[in-house]
Amino acid sequence: MKNAEFFIDYSRCIGCEACVQACGECDTHRGVSMIHLETIARRESVQTAPQICMHCEDPICAQVCPADAIKKTPDGVVQSSLKPRCIGCSNCVMSCPFGVPKYQIDIDQMMKCDMCYDRSSVGKKPMCATVCPSGALTYTTMQDIQRTRRGIPINEWKFGGEVVHTKVYVMVPPEVERVDINLVQIANTDAALPRDPYDVALMLENA
Amino acid sequence: MKKDIRNIARASGSDTMHATTWGLLATAALIGGILVGSRGLRYFDPALVSYAGATLFAAFGLGYRFSMWLRRPPTRLYWFRGWEIFLQPHRFFGNLAHLFEIVWSNIVLQRFIGRRSRMRWTAHWFLAWGCLMAAAITFPLSFGWLHFETLRSSQQIYRAFLFGIPIVQFPVHSIVAELMFNALDIAAVMVLIGVFAALWRRGRDHGAMAVQQFADDLMPLILLFAISITGLFLTASTHLMQGLHYTFLSQLHAITVIITLLYLPFGKFFHIFQRPAQLGVDFYKRAGVEGEQAVCIRCGSMYGSRMHMDDLKRVQAALNINYQLANDTHYQDVCPPCRRKNLALIQDNMWKSTASES
Numbered sequence: 001m002k003n004a005e006f007f008i009d010y011s012r013c014i015g016c017e018a019c020v021q022a023c024g025e026c027d028t029h030r031g032v033s034m035i036h037l038e039t040i041a042r043r044e045s046v047q048t049a050p051q052i053c054m055h056c057e058d059p060i061c062a063q064v065c066p067a068d069a070i071k072k073t074p075d076g077v078v079q080s081s082l083k084p085r086c087i088g089c090s091n092c093v094m095s096c097p098f099g100v101p102k103y104q105i106d107i108d109q110m111m112k113c114d115m116c117y118d119r120s121s122v123g124k125k126p127m128c129a130t131v132c133p134s135g136a137l138t139y140t141t142m143q144d145i146q147r148t149r150r151g152i153p154i155n156e157w158k159f160g161g162e163v164v165h166t167k168v169y170v171m172v173p174p175e176v177e178r179v180d181i182n183l184v185q186i187a188n189t190d191a192a193l194p195r196d197p198y199d200v201a202l203m204l205e206n207a
Numbered sequence: 208m209k210k211d212i213r214n215i216a217r218a219s220g221s222d223t224m225h226a227t228t229w230g231l232l233a234t235a236a237l238i239g240g241i242l243v244g245s246r247g248l249r250y251f252d253p254a255l256v257s258y259a260g261a262t263l264f265a266a267f268g269l270g271y272r273f274s275m276w277l278r279r280p281p282t283r284l285y286w287f288r289g290w291e292i293f294l295q296p297h298r299f300f301g302n303l304a305h306l307f308e309i310v311w312s313n314i315v316l317q318r319f320i321g322r323r324s325r326m327r328w329t330a331h332w333f334l335a336w337g338c339l340m341a342a343a344i345t346f347p348l349s350f351g352w353l354h355f356e357t358l359r360s361s362q363q364i365y366r367a368f369l370f371g372i373p374i375v376q377f378p379v380h381s382i383v384a385e386l387m388f389n390a391l392d393i394a395a396v397m398v399l400i401g402v403f404a405a406l407w408r409r410g411r412d413h414g415a416m417a418v419q420q421f422a423d424d425l426m427p428l429i430l431l432f433a434i435s436i437t438g439l440f441l442t443a444s445t446h447l448m449q450g451l452h453y454t455f456l457s458q459l460h461a462i463t464v465i466i467t468l469l470y471l472p473f474g475k476f477f478h479i480f481q482r483p484a485q486l487g488v489d490f491y492k493r494a495g496v497e498g499e500q501a502v503c504i505r506c507g508s509m510y511g512s513r514m515h516m517d518d519l520k521r522v523q524a525a526l527n528i529n530y531q532l533a534n535d536t537h538y539q540d541v542c543p544p545c546r547r548k549n550l551a552l553i554q555d556n557m558w559k560s561t562a563s564e565s
Contacts, residue, residue: 010551011558027413038547040555049551063526064519066281067481079418083323084478087485089492091281094511094519097530098550099543108319108485118417151558159538161529172554173561182533184505184541185552 001123006115007145007153008052009171012136015039015048019128019137026116026127029080034102034113035128043199050136052128053078053100053113054157055167061092061101061112069110076167077117081110097159097181145169154178217525218278226274233270234263245351246371257461258349261468268472269480276481280525284518289487292494302490309489330404334431337397341434344390345464392442395435402432427475433463491515503542505549510542 017037024033036051059078062070069085070092072078081092088108092101101112116126120139129139138145145153153169156178163178170179218225241259245251251259277283293302312318317335321328347353347369358364358376365384366376377383386393405428409415419425437460444453470476495512503510520539523530530538541549 010554013551028417030414036544036547038544038551040548040551047551047555049547051547051550060528063528064281064522066279066285067484068276068279068282084475085481087482087488089285089488090511090515091519091522093543094515094539095523095528096543097538097546099546107322109323114418118413121417159530160532162538170550170554173557175561176557179550179553179557181538181549181553184532184536184538184545184549 001125001139001141003141004123004125004139005142005145005153006052006055006126006129006168007138007140007171008050008054008168009136009138009149009151010049011171012134013037013048013050014134014136015046016133018131018133019050022127022131023113023116027118028114028116029111032104032111034111036099050128050132051098051100052126052137052168053115054098054155054164055115057165057167060162060164061096064091064095065089066091073117073121075121077115077120078112079114079117080112083109086110097157097162097164145171150174152176157181217280218283222275222278225278226271229274230267230269230271234267237263237266241350241352244347244370248351250354250368250371251351252348252354255349257465258345258468261465262346262349265468265471268469269477272472272477273480281522282484284522284525285484285487285491288518289484289491292490293487298494305490305493306486309486313485314483324408326404326408330401330408332401333397333404334401337394337399337401337435338431340397341391341394344394389442391438395438398431398435399439402428402435423475426470430463430467430470434460434467437463501540503545504536504540505545506542508542516540 015037019035020033020037023029023035024031026034034053038049038051040047040049055072055076055078057076059070059072062068062072062078065081066089067081067085067087069081069087070078071082086109088103088110090103090110092110092112093103101110103109104111116124116128120126125139126137129137132138142153149171151171152174154172154176155166155169157164157166158178158180160182172179241251242248277286292298293306295302317328317332320331344353352370354368356366356368357379358366363379364376365379366373367387368374377387409419409424415424437456440456441453441460444451444456467476492512495514499513500509501511501513501516502508516539520530520537523539532538538546
């Protein structure tokens with residue numbers, strides 16, 4: 001698929017986990033699923049949200065890597081850490097604004113979504129976008145997404161004072177110019193609510 | 208090592224000047240080592256001068272690149288933190304014992320590579336130990352640190368000298384002699400096993416094929432193959448072909464070694480010098496587990512060490528990454544799962560506010 005881009009729309013996720021299963025089929029990280037699927041506020045809703053790597057233009061994970069192990073391909077895909085270099089420090093895991101990299105303790109290495117590079121580098125859709133039934137994860141052309149969705153795709157984020165541009169787009173209402181994260185919502189979380197050992201909803205959310 | 212860790216992530220002065228200085232120091236140290244170790248060049252073999260010259264260049268390149276690498280804020284902070292933790296008096300002996308444990312597991316046996324795949328481990332273990340064995344023989348020989356002589360009283364006894372001091376003697380026709388004289392051939396065979404295993408894996412693994420690059424992944428294998436095969440040709444020429452084309456083959460072998468030495472600081476082989484940093488990270492993590500834990504401001508769960516999060520804030524400041532949020536909170540104090548949940552909630556709120564306005 002020529003000129004295809006990746007679009008994420010959290011609100012469309014139905015929590016089917018097809019992406020989680022399909023992700024593990026990718027040849028570049030065989031058997032290890034790199035996608036995150038979060039339950040959001042289990043006490044109030046069944047909302048779920050997938051998170052893939054957003055492939056930042058100037059990846060913070062790469063900037064904070066002491067081993068210089070995270071590289072971006074010329075087509076803008078941020079790869080998993082280079083195996084000979086990664087020293088398993090987890091700086092990338094803890095610094096990524098999107099919470100994407102995973103530290104694999106058994107092999108002492110960081111791995112992350114690489115947009116199924118064995119597929120996307122030859123024009124195929126990433127595994128997750130291939131199987132997502134609701135269009136929460138979509139790999140298509142900009143024209144196609146603008147024609148079929150009511151929101152607009154944007155790729156500019158602000159985390160506190162840090163502006164981040166990404167290769168992956170998120171669908172937002174038409175008047176939004178960038179996603180501004182200046183306050184973290186803490187309502188309905190463990191930290192904000194009194195401890196309840198029998199709160200199954202929170203147990204599920206934190207599982 | 209008691210430097211002010213708050214500012215250590217930010218290096219001062221010119222990067223190039225520092226790196227050039229360290230490169231020159233490494234070269235000067237090696238020249239000094241050659242002069243002293245060969246007893247004022249008395250045991251230096253002029254036939255091996257091209258190897259020594261290329262090694263001097265490699266020493267400069269390694270000093271330069273290592274220094275440049277340590278100028279990066281995250282590397283710099285880990286470097287000083289790692290040493291600081293390792294040398295703490297109350298931890299020192301425990302750290303020393305743990306160091307032997309992780310050197311044995313991570314470097315000698317390379318277990319963490321075995322957990323990635325058996326074929327990868329086979330390739331890497333044979334390549335690593337073949338190369339290290341060859342380096343342990345070739346470098347001392349080319350620096351004049353190691354040489355062999357026959358006894359004056361008997362041509363049947365060989366003596367090995369290290370830094371001009373006799374260390375061992377053995378009969379010319381013995382198992383020890385065979386092992387010593389053929390050690391480089393053994394190393395070459397080990398490297399060839401590793402090269403073929405690596406090429407086998409890289410030729411069949413679709414994931415590796417998608418991301419591998421010629422300069423980084425295939426070039427080192429080609430260089431190691433060239434060194435090993437031309438080295439074995441020398442033995443074949445001596446023992447099987449009455450020295451046929453020996454001069455040409457020895458020059459060809461020297462060229463392959465010199466090209467590899469020149470490539471050493473800049474290509475994939477640099478990881479040989481970079482990788483031991485993994486040991487420092489291990490001590491850092493152990494100290495982190497023992498210390499105070501960071502608690503997520505959103506969910507209240509522990510998600511790492513306080514020391515790690517505070518150090519990351521310093522690294523981010525040195526890199527001009529500004530994660531400071533409103534309400535005097537910091538994005539670094541939010542755990543990764545909460546960051547992901549928050550993104551979905553923010554998008555949700557955008558749609559809700561749009562709906563309420565319309």
